[in-house]
Amino acid sequence: MSIxxxxxxxxxxxxxxxxxxxxxxxxxxxxxxxxxxxxxxxxTRFVAYLGSVDLLDLQAEYVQTFDMTPEHSLHxxxxxxxxxxxxxxxxxELTELxxxxxxxxxxxxxxxxxxxxxxxxxxxxAEEAHGFLTEAGRVLAVIAANxxxxxxxxxxxxxxxxxxxxxxxxxxxxxxxxxxxxxxCQSACGAMID
Numbered sequence: 001m002s003i004x005x006x007x008x009x010x011x012x013x014x015x016x017x018x019x020x021x022x023x024x025x026x027x028x029x030x031x032x033x034x035x036x037x038x039x040x041x042x043x044t045r046f047v048a049y050l051g052s053v054d055l056l057d058l059q060a061e062y063v064q065t066f067d068m069t070p071e072h073s074l075h076x077x078x079x080x081x082x083x084x085x086x087x088x089x090x091x092x093e094l095t096e097l098x099x100x101x102x103x104x105x106x107x108x109x110x111x112x113x114x115x116x117x118x119x120x121x122x123x124x125x126a127e128e129a130h131g132f133l134t135e136a137g138r139v140l141a142v143i144a145a146n147x148x149x150x151x152x153x154x155x156x157x158x159x160x161x162x163x164x165x166x167x168x169x170x171x172x173x174x175x176x177x178x179x180x181x182x183x184x185c186q187s188a189c190g191a192m193i194d
Contacts, residue, residue, distance in 0.1 A: 003034040003164070004129060008118035010046065011074065011157045014058040022051045039160045046156035065154060071146040072154075074114040079139045118161075130164075137167025 006029050009018060026047045030040060050058065066072050073079065077094075081087040094111040098104075103120050105111055117136070121129040133140075140162040147155035 002122045002129075003029065003032055004118040004133075005122040006032070007043075007157050007161060008115040008122065010043075010050070011118070011154065012115040014050065014055060014062055016055060019051065019055055019058075022047050034164075035160065036163070039163055042156040042160055046153055049153040062154075065147070065150070065152050069150070072143065072150070072152070074143070075110055075112045076114060076117065076136060076139050077112040079142055133161065133165045134167070137162060137165030140165055141167050 006025055009021075009025060012018070026044060029035060029043050029047075035043065053061070066074050070078070077087045077090045081090055091111055095105060098111060098120060101120070101123065103123055105116065109116050111117075117132075121132055124132065140158055144155055144158035144162045147158055
């Protein structure tokens with residue numbers, strides 16, 4: 001199981017199955033060797049947090065964090081393109097990319113939902129997956145910064161991904177809505193799905 005798959009599971013809506021497999025997830029993360037010591041510690045603390053909270057409370061916290069707070073959205077194109085008409089073509093192109101690779105999208109999911117994107121990266125050769133992650137680095141860093149400012153425990157997963165992307169934080173960009181920098185976001189959006 002790649003680190004993409006592991007983080008995808010950790011960033012998805014919490015379930016009883018997730019809580020029942022936290023030990024295995026931690027063991028696999030430690031044995032994969034893909035994470036730096038610092039990031040493995042972040043993941044360990046995050047896994048410990050998930051295991052310390054009642055499932056219903058965790059699910060409520062997840063909904064409040066990701067569904068009720070737009071700056072924490074796990075839909076990548078939301079941060080790149082907003083919810084205007086530019087987002088539609090990006091979602092269509094991403095869907096087409098998945099189809100050309102034989103990757104199926106669940107009917108109830110948009111293709112830019114980060115856990116789904118990570119599932120897709122899990123299916124790609126390592127170099128190609130890293131290239132895709134690199135293209136999304138700025139978005140991941142912004143979401144991570146927003147979650148850190150809210151003291152959300154989910155910031156760990158986003159920060160690990162941002163670190164893996166190689167993106168270096170821009171203090172002027174992180175923690176802010178990316179939509180004002182639309183020209184940059186448009187090209188990033190295009191690059192992410194090329």
